[in-house]
Amino acid sequence: MYLLLLAVVLAIVVSGSRSGVLTIAIVLTIWLYPYISFKLKSKILISVCLILALLGGGYFLKKDSADGRLLIWRCSLEMVKDLPFCGYGINGFKAHYMDYQANFLMEKPNSGYMKLADNVSSPFNEYLNIMIKFGYLGMIILILGILLLIFCYCKDPKYEKRIALYSLLSIGIFSMFSYPFTYPFVWIIICLDVFVLMRGNIVLNIQKNYKNILYVFAIAACSWGGIKLYQRINAEYQWGKIAYSTANENLAIYYKLMPVMGNNPYFLYNYSVALFELNRLNESLKLASFCNRYWADYDLELLLGNIYSKMKDYDMAEIHYRKASLMCPCRFVPLYYLYELYKEAGNANGMLSVGRSIMDKPVKVNSMQVMQIRNKVRRELSYIDIN
Known part of the structure; x- marks a missing residue:
């Protein structure tokens, strides 16, 4: 048992995950707390110092990464501030975050975050994510659920329940700095932990007739869910076969998949790109604009700019290119x-103004694409200067 625990700790440390190291340190501290023969004040002081040291070390170990997360949290809090009670809905973060980041960087161009900001799909904090999606109401429900689980443990503090509580605690701490809820395995562990904690405490006395109704309802719900899951998997499979091809015949498949995949922003984006590359600009614009309801994204803004540019609507193209640049200021x-x-x-x-901005812009990653852009702009600006 202890060898397994040691192996887990070493694996987390070797992985370089700052959130993982902090999580394991806090959980181990709580676990070892009763066995440490210090006075209460000394225990608290040592624990606080350890946590602060890990937080500080984690910050300075990868300072740019940490500052990038601070930017994400800052913009996320602005989202919460604007819609605090009920939130933005399930896809609220994807639908709105990048707009907030662009607005923040537009208002504070000298904030120091310009080089760190990039395309973001998660707030790197599940509690913020809950508040963005469901507002304070969602957080209240979460807190009540946590209190219920603590009550269940206190009422029957068995060893297996303590392990389940530690498991949930580790997920809870990790959730402050990452996005574990995106992984199905984490949800399975949470369900098992909740079951262990609530077992023996929550008893449902249901009459036989009502039980039969519940069974029928459960079977119907599972059947419906299974059908929907099959449809989704099949649609994902068909989409995967055509996602990187823009042949005209693929448009019929895209159209056929719309009833199932029509709320998936990545699918809508791919569909719009396929239409754009086949020069069906009006349809592409309509779909990209519809996608924008679900997804505020750097790549989508570039696509919209490209569509408008090809339609010779230069003013709208400029708006979208500038917005994309504000979303990810480090990109060329x-x-x-x-x-x-x-x-x-x-x-x-x-042209001259933007060209000079390109040449003066600090390079975050000196990729081949960046070098080609800068070389081309340099040549053209030099030619203009000569003439």
Whole structure:
């Protein structure tokens, strides 16, 4: 048992997961707490110092990454502030976060976050995620659920229940800095822990007739869920076969999959890209705009900019390219597209201004794409200067 525990601890440390190390440190501290023969004040002081040391070490170990998360939390709190009670719904974070990040960076261009901001799909904090999705109401329900589980443990503090409580505690701590709820395995563990904690405490006395009704309802619900799951898996499979191809015949498959996949922003984005590459611009724009209801995203803004650019609506294209640039200020592609847009529109001043911005922009990752963009812009600006 202890060897297994040691192996788990070593694996977490070797993985380099700061959240994992902090989680295991706190859980081990609580577990060892009764066995440490210090006075209460000394125990508390040592525990607090250990946690603060780990937090500080984790921050300075990967400072840029930590600052990036601070930006995400800051923008996420702005979301909560704007819709505090009921939240934005299940897909609230994906649908709105990048807009908030763009607005924040537009208002605070010298905040120091410009080089750190990137495309974000999670708030890196499950509690913030709950508040964004369901508001304070969701948090109240969560807190009541936690209190119920603690009550169940206190009422019958068996060893297996203590282990279940430690398990939930570790998930709870890890949830402060990451997104464990995106993994089905975590949900399975949570369900098992909850079952262990509540077993023997929550007893339902249901008459036989009502039990039969519940059984029928459960079977019907499972059958319906199974059908929906099969439809979804089949649709995902068919989509996977055509996702990287834009052949005209694939559009019929995209259209056929819309009833099942029509609320999936990634599917809508792919469908819109396929239409765009086949030059069906009006349909592509309609679908991309519909996708924007579910998904505020850097790539989607670039796509919208490309559609408008091809439709010769340069003003709208400029808006979307600039928004993409604000969403991810460290990236060169939006500025390059804007540069090409001004060149195509004959806007020499805009072209020169954006071109100089590209050349002056700090490089976060010196990729081949970035080098090609900068080399091309440098040549063209040099040619303009000579003439």
